[in-house]
Amino acid sequence: QKNGVSNGSLYKKPFTEHFEQAPLYVAVLTFVGFGVGTIFGYLRDFMRAWGLEKCNIAAEREQQKDFVPLYQDFENFYTRNLYMRIRDNWNRPICSVPGPQFDLMERVTDDYNWTFRFTGRTIKNVINMGSYNYLGFAEKDANALKTVTKELQKYGTGICSTRQEMGTLDKHIELEKLVARFLGVEDAMVFGMGFATNSMNIPALVGKGCLILSDELNHTSLVLGARLSGATIKIFKHNNVQSLESLLKDAIIYGQPRSHRAWKKIIILVEGIYSMEGSIVRLPEIVSLKKKYKAYLYLDEAHSIGAVGATGRGVVEYFGMNPDDVDVLMGTFTKSFGAAGGYIAGKKDLVDFLRTHSHSAVYATSMCPPVAEQIIRAMKCLMGLDGTTQGLQRVHQLGKNTRYFRRRLHEMGFIIYGNDDSPVVPLLLYMPGKIGAFARRMLEKNIGVVVVGFPATPITESRARFCVSAAHTREIIMVLQVLNALDELGDFLQLKYSRYSKSSHPELYEDTRFELED
Amino acid sequence: VDIKTMKSYLYWLYCQYELITCSYLMEPWEKLLFYSFNIAVVAVIIYTAYLFIPAHISRAFQFFLHLLGNQPENTASIMK
Numbered sequence: 001q002k003n004g005v006s007n008g009s010l011y012k013k014p015f016t017e018h019f020e021q022a023p024l025y026v027a028v029l030t031f032v033g034f035g036v037g038t039i040f041g042y043l044r045d046f047m048r049a050w051g052l053e054k055c056n057i058a059a060e061r062e063q064q065k066d067f068v069p070l071y072q073d074f075e076n077f078y079t080r081n082l083y084m085r086i087r088d089n090w091n092r093p094i095c096s097v098p099g100p101q102f103d104l105m106e107r108v109t110d111d112y113n114w115t116f117r118f119t120g121r122t123i124k125n126v127i128n129m130g131s132y133n134y135l136g137f138a139e140k141d142a143n144a145l146k147t148v149t150k151e152l153q154k155y156g157t158g159i160c161s162t163r164q165e166m167g168t169l170d171k172h173i174e175l176e177k178l179v180a181r182f183l184g185v186e187d188a189m190v191f192g193m194g195f196a197t198n199s200m201n202i203p204a205l206v207g208k209g210c211l212i213l214s215d216e217l218n219h220t221s222l223v224l225g226a227r228l229s230g231a232t233i234k235i236f237k238h239n240n241v242q243s244l245e246s247l248l249k250d251a252i253i254y255g256q257p258r259s260h261r262a263w264k265k266i267i268i269l270v271e272g273i274y275s276m277e278g279s280i281v282r283l284p285e286i287v288s289l290k291k292k293y294k295a296y297l298y299l300d301e302a303h304s305i306g307a308v309g310a311t312g313r314g315v316v317e318y319f320g321m322n323p324d325d326v327d328v329l330m331g332t333f334t335k336s337f338g339a340a341g342g343y344i345a346g347k348k349d350l351v352d353f354l355r356t357h358s359h360s361a362v363y364a365t366s367m368c369p370p371v372a373e374q375i376i377r378a379m380k381c382l383m384g385l386d387g388t389t390q391g392l393q394r395v396h397q398l399g400k401n402t403r404y405f406r407r408r409l410h411e412m413g414f415i416i417y418g419n420d421d422s423p424v425v426p427l428l429l430y431m432p433g434k435i436g437a438f439a440r441r442m443l444e445k446n447i448g449v450v451v452v453g454f455p456a457t458p459i460t461e462s463r464a465r466f467c468v469s470a471a472h473t474r475e476i477i478m479v480l481q482v483l484n485a486l487d488e489l490g491d492f493l494q495l496k497y498s499r500y501s502k503s504s505h506p507e508l509y510e511d512t513r514f515e516l517e518d
Numbered sequence: 519v520d521i522k523t524m525k526s527y528l529y530w531l532y533c534q535y536e537l538i539t540c541s542y543l544m545e546p547w548e549k550l551l552f553y554s555f556n557i558a559v560v561a562v563i564i565y566t567a568y569l570f571i572p573a574h575i576s577r578a579f580q581f582f583l584h585l586l587g588n589q590p591e592n593t594a595s596i597m598k
Contacts, residue, residue, distance in 0.1 A: 033540045040540075040548055085543040112545055433537040494534060 010284035012320050017239075017279055017419045018410075022430060022497045030430045030460050037432060041081030056114045057084075078454060086436035087113040089451060095122055097140045098131040100471040100478060104448065126443070127478050129466045130450035134307040134423050135394045136471030137338030137378045148373045155369035163355070167366035175372045178379050179343050183313060184323045187352070188345035190375075191360045192367045194302060194332030195221045197342030200360035202269075202298070203229040204353075205328070210265040211251055213244060213295070217277060222269050222300060231267075232257070238277070241285045244268070248293045266295040272304030272315040272331075276457055276465070278418020278426050280308070283315055287325045298328040306336025307423050312382050312395040318421070333371075337378040341367045398423060398470040401479065405468050408483050413496035417463070425466040426452075427486075427495070434493055435462050441492075445485045 047053040057080055060070055088109060096103040104123040107116045131138065139145075151171070161167035172190060179188040191197045202225030206212060210231040214222060216238040226233050234251075236243040248266070255262050268290060270281045281299070290297045301314045309317035314331070316323050323329065328350065332342040344354060355361055382391035402423045409416050415428040429435055429451070439451045453462040472478045490496045536542040541549050 029538050033538055036552070037540045037543070040544065040552075043548075082543075431538060431540075433540045433542045437537055437542055492530070492533075493537065 010288065015280075015282070015419070019277075019279075019417055020415050020498060020500065022415060022428065023499065026430050026497055027460060030432070033432045034459070037082050041077060044081060045077070056111075075455065082432060083453070084113050086439075088116070089436060089439035092448070098128055098133060098138050099140075100128055100133070100136070100469060101125045102128050102131075102448070104443075123443075123446070126446050126448045127472075127482060128448055128469070129482060130448055131469070132303070132335040132467055133338065133469045133471060134303075134336045134398055134467065135312070135338075135378075135382070135391075136469055137336065137374075137381075139338070139471075144377075145374075147377050148370050151373040152370040157368055157370065159366050159368055161365070162363060163361040163366045169366075169369060169372075171369045171372040171376075172366060175367075175376055176343075178376055180345060182379055182383060183316075183329060183345050185329060185345045186348040187350075188343050189351050189354055189358075189361070190333075190341055190343045190367055190372070191358075192341050192365055193360075194334050194340070194342035196360050196364055197330060197332070197344060198222050198300065199225040199228060200364065201330075201344055201354060201358050202226055204357045204359060205229075205298075206231045206265055206267055209256065209263065210267065211263045212267055212269060213247055213251075214269040215239065215271065215274075215281075217274050218269055218271060219275070219300065219302070222271070226269065238274070239279055239282055241282055241289065244286065245289055248289060248295060252293060266293070267298055268295055269298050270300070272299060272301035273308065273419075273422045273424055275303050275424055276426060276452065276463075278416075278422045278424040280304070280315060280318070280419040280422055283319050283321060283326075287321065291325075296327040297325075298330065299326045301329065301331040302342075303335055303424060304422075305331040306382065306395075307398060308421055309395075311392060312336070333375045337375050339371045339374045339378070341371065341375070394470040398468065401468045401470065401472055405466070405479065405483075409486070410498070412483075412487055412490060413498045414486070414490060415498050423468040425468060426463040427466065428461060428463050428497070429495060430460060430462060430497075432462065434495065437493060438464055438489065438495075441489055442485065445489075447482055447485055 044053065048055045058071060060067065088107070093105045093107075094102050095105055102125075104126050106119045106121045106123055108119055109116050142149075155169070155171070159167045159169070163172075175190055176188045179190065180186060191200075198219070198221035202212075202222070206229045208230045210229075212226045212229070212231045212233045214226055214233060214235055216235055234247050236247050251263055251266055254260060268286065270283075270286060273280055283299075286297065289295075299315070304318075305314040306312045308315055311317065314329075316326060316329070327346060329345040330342065331345075333339040334341070344351065377386070380386045381388070382395070384391055399421070402421060402425075406416060406420055406425060409425065409427065417426045417428065418424065429438055432453070435451050435453050439449060442449045449464050449466065451462070451464045457463060533542075539552070541552055544552065
């Protein structure tokens, strides 16, 4: 879909997203694969129930066999029979820093993935295409971590308290001021865990009698926070502004379900970059909608802070908008800053309210000082306050890598989802047999990838998700190695389903252009 | 007719079949069961084809011949 003329005045640069559908035979074959898997799943379940085979997974005790069954729904069936067969591709323990290359612990299985044992060897220098290391700040270079070691020696590692008791250090105040300055807002508050930031603060902001309009593909932390709050939740189609507008209109016209009173608050929950699709939110349109219908906007920039935007300040800067337009800016430090934790930023009144009313502030331990110092140094590097242009270079490197990687994958003929500028690249695999084959063969070629299947994605659209990093081009060989491996593997596994790929002979384009110029 | 490329092409086709039908994920005895079932189905189809297709083709041939042979009479009866 190209977004050209219709909203031309809102978008300052072209907004190109791809969600190509695979040819029909692919869907048919995917169902065939799942059908065969299901039949064999029933066969194995039958054998386990009749004692012909040992049952290795959780089951009810003998005395409870007549009770309501605990393990009979489809998710457990799928886990027992399909996930277990390819389980060796997930939860692989690593034993080094997750930089552009890392070391894996080698493990083998004797009984088809029910148990693993470590051989004691490590697989060295596996190229890392799965870590959320967008700007490459997950590093162990002693020079870069000088301030962090100093703070570690000054403060130790434990806080042993919550924010409201004795857990607010001067490091937190410094960090919060820096985050507010980085984003261009009045104030910010930081929390120890990114997931808990969403799930503990949304209940503090909305309650019964409020309406939450949440995107179809929002992350579990947002869904959990929305459900915990007790507000009414309505879902709009992924990134679809028409769907959101019709929901807003209905909300304003009809009000609350039985009493038809006006909603106390209407809040829209969206993410900056959706991590399974790689799509970027249509922020200008959503902001104009929110202003028209007087709703609030909560933007979760977990994957987009530091990764998009001309200077790495997230989707708000990417679209050239004013950060005052978004009511609640939320983000995490896990992805682009190489640390852990989350923040909520916005107007001073909002942040002061959260300091007293957030569950995380009252009950959760605050962020520990060395981690806070790592974020401070990463942010100072990004803003240029440490005197070098390294931060800006990293952001530009990430942008170049992203565009190059996506362009080459499109040319090769793979189906890639998402916006052209997002560093999250999902490559569609579709068939369940190919999930395991792809991950294992990539590991044989010394590249570590993350493959995703059913519960996290729709059942027919399993994918491999690449996270492009600014650290990959310190030796450009890495990116080329990955692309060559993907090319080979795409041919061997027949993954090149795209019907819109450009010709594989770009020299011909150059020749015709030459002729026209004559 | 290069035997080496032929063999590797056939192996590649076998890999595709394995991936599509999820037999890549199965344990050896499951693969045995699945392949024997498939081969049995294919064998039955071939046997049925061998038995019945010649009879079907000759009957269809006779039918069309009959239709073409009586062509002028049929059109006359329709037009009345």
